[in-house]
Amino acid sequence: MATTACFVIVSRNDIPIYEAEVGSAAKREDAAQLHQFILHAALDIVQDLAWTTSAMYLKAIDRFNDLVVSVYVTADIHTRLMLLHDSRNDDGIKSFFQEVHELYIKDCPYETPGEVDSPVVSWVNALRSLNKLTIVVQVRVVCSGGFGHGNGRVLVARNSIDRGNLPGVSRSKLSAYFDGCDRGTMGIPTIRAHF
Amino acid sequence: MIGVGKIKQYSNVLDKPLSKGKQEVSLSAFAFLFSELVQYNQTQVDNIAELERRLEDAGYAVGARVLELLCHRDKGNRRETRLLGILSFVHSTVWKVLFGKVADSLEKGTEHEDEYMISEKELLVNRFISIPKDMGTFNCGAFVAGIVRGVLDGAGFPAVVTAHFVPVEGQQRPRTTILIKFAEEVLRREARLG
Numbered sequence: 001m002a003t004t005a006c007f008v009i010v011s012r013n014d015i016p017i018y019e020a021e022v023g024s025a026a027k028r029e030d031a032a033q034l035h036q037f038i039l040h041a042a043l044d045i046v047q048d049l050a051w052t053t054s055a056m057y058l059k060a061i062d063r064f065n066d067l068v069v070s071v072y073v074t075a076d077i078h079t080r081l082m083l084l085h086d087s088r089n090d091d092g093i094k095s096f097f098q099e100v101h102e103l104y105i106k107d108c109p110y111e112t113p114g115e116v117d118s119p120v121v122s123w124v125n126a127l128r129s130l131n132k133l134t135i136v137v138q139v140r141v142v143c144s145g146g147f148g149h150g151n152g153r154v155l156v157a158r159n160s161i162d163r164g165n166l167p168g169v170s171r172s173k174l175s176a177y178f179d180g181c182d183r184g185t186m187g188i189p190t191i192r193a194h195f
Numbered sequence: 196m197i198g199v200g201k202i203k204q205y206s207n208v209l210d211k212p213l214s215k216g217k218q219e220v221s222l223s224a225f226a227f228l229f230s231e232l233v234q235y236n237q238t239q240v241d242n243i244a245e246l247e248r249r250l251e252d253a254g255y256a257v258g259a260r261v262l263e264l265l266c267h268r269d270k271g272n273r274r275e276t277r278l279l280g281i282l283s284f285v286h287s288t289v290w291k292v293l294f295g296k297v298a299d300s301l302e303k304g305t306e307h308e309d310e311y312m313i314s315e316k317e318l319l320v321n322r323f324i325s326i327p328k329d330m331g332t333f334n335c336g337a338f339v340a341g342i343v344r345g346v347l348d349g350a351g352f353p354a355v356v357t358a359h360f361v362p363v364e365g366q367q368r369p370r371t372t373i374l375i376k377f378a379e380e381v382l383r384r385e386a387r388l389g
Contacts (some may be wrong), residue, residue, distance in 0.1 A: 004378055016287070041285030050274075050276075050351075051276050051351075051384065051388065052276075053275065053276070054273045054274050054275065054276050055272075056272050056273070056274055056276075057272075073274065074263060074266075074274075075262050075263050075265075075267065075274050075275075075349065075350065076259065076262060076349035077261055077274065077349070077351035077352065078351070079350070101267065101272075102267070103209060104261075104263070105213060105263045105264055105267055106208050106209050106213065138257065187296065193268065194224055
């Protein structure tokens, strides 16, 4: 059976540090964006759940149609291993996460304390080269509007614009976009904005 | 001690198992390396505060890794989500692995709700160090403070951590106190988790 799977390691400030499409299904054209979008929408849930349990493996925490998001939070609460999958194999996924975690401990990426780029800016910068700017901003924004406590991210985006970190994006455009999203349902893009 | 008990050499760090195993380093070798660390950083800075900050940053990287490793090795893949839990993790588990013993004491600050102190009569990094008079309040414990900050910050408990000398009556050497002042958000979350 063909399976879909997307594995991402998200680091401090929601910056993705590793990404891999590992499924055997034929790739849909929009797979990369769709998967990122679903995984990103799950981050807010992870943020809340991570404090309610001391287990690292949080099991399946979110779903989108037949795609399920399983998450593993390492001891460093900022590091999240996320797997988007459509097959049911809880034990297999758990041991997969544990194996990745061990490798992660051995090769702990060096983290310097102090200021890091704001999440929005670094996502945009990282993905601008891939010509996915529209989608990325959209993902951010929809997530911010969809959940009540995501409002911090909206502020970050606004501040980034004010500081001129998002050239070509005007505040009025983005605000309109947020407002539209607030009325939208959780995790579903309601308006498409092109910057 | 170095050379006691053969440690298997792995060419690739990823092949090396994470399991325990007594791998102690000789104290003199560590003291020598640490003194080099301090001396090198001394050449890079203009003032004491800057020097302490650099030592702290060096410790931070250690702390971040120690947290990941020990939660896996000693706690069987459980995270710490509560304030007291993470403090006792630092005070006992981390201290034991790094310095071979638990810290002398862990106290809550009397004046402020958000302050905790870990005291150590003779901190390992300070054992062979005497501070010249002209360097005032400089404390090499800043390195250990950095480790503590790395652990706390990684676990999601951002804090300002500083090292101070506290004179003890009847003792020639002062003891070192690691002062931990948690960020406001940490206390708010603690209150919410109840």
